[in-house]
């Protein structure tokens with residue numbers, strides 16, 4: 064669906080992006096992660112055909128996004144990092160204006176999205192908060208049911224409830240086969256929606272990784288409180304599960320994917336309670352990247 068190949072753009076100040084390459088398959092949700100100024104928006108603007116690359120290109124369904132920007136932009140739903148609204152319009156007028164440009168009858172879907180996102184669409188845009196403007200932008204990106212949706216920091220300005228609702232929207236669209244490219248600062252958000260993610264730093268992709276693979280490498284600390292101290296002792300002394308610590312009835316073990324074995328061993332005794340804490344997935348990503356020098360991470 065989307066191929067980014069060697070995309071390079073150097074700005075006069077020396078910043079920019081260098082040799083950015085990745086592929087997003089049809090129906091995939093692909094995350095694009097990186098700190099401020101890393102080059103996420105610059106890459107996305109090239110993918111949308113708004114900027115001419117110095118080298119390389121971006122193809123959507125085989126079409127060069129710079130050379131065929133008019134055709135390509137019709138296929139895509141786009142939420143920019145900073146939305147430029149037409150002055151003096153209400154949210155409703157703006158969305159109707161866009162709908163006429165998109166040339167798709169999106170009335171029903173538009174109404175549905177506005178109801179889901181719960182905002183007053185008759186408010187003049189200049190009076191809207193950042194979060195409200197972001198909601199107008201989300202409706203604009205989704206309403207014409209595009210095959211590919213490109214979102215630049217979609218949840219910035221949204222409160223936690225709305226962030227959750229946004230994630231649900233993405234997952235629903237994904238189930239319908241829509242492809243997504245989504246930039247974010249937040250690994251947690253990417254983790255809940257994406258199949259794969261690329262990390263960009265100083266204009267260069269440092270790793271591309273499969274999120275499910277990372278989740279299976281994620282180390283979890285499980286604290287089990289047994290009914291009887293002697294059970295805790297027997298469990299800890301069994302030697303089958305690596306024990307981090309034991310304190311009376313409470314045994315803490317580290318698990319990495321081998322849940323069945325833990326459940327099997329613990330079930331031999333009477334368990335009073337369980338507490339699970341997960342290692343931050345971002346740390347797993349970076350640890351993995353450091354260990355392999357990026358080679359294996361880039362290959363996943």
Ligand SMILES: Nc1ncnc2c1ncn2[C@@H]1O[C@H](COP(=O)(O)OP(=O)(O)OP(=O)(O)O)[C@@H](O)[C@H]1O
Nearest residue numbers: 074075078079097098099100101102103104105106
């Ligand atoms: N038109 C431009 N002219 C000169 N420098 C630019 C231009 N656009 C972006 N840059 C610089 O290129 C770098 C990458 O910017 P970009 O906006 O792509 O980062 P980003 O990853 O999207 O960051 P953020 O999360 O802050 O939006 C930054 O250092 C920025 O200052």
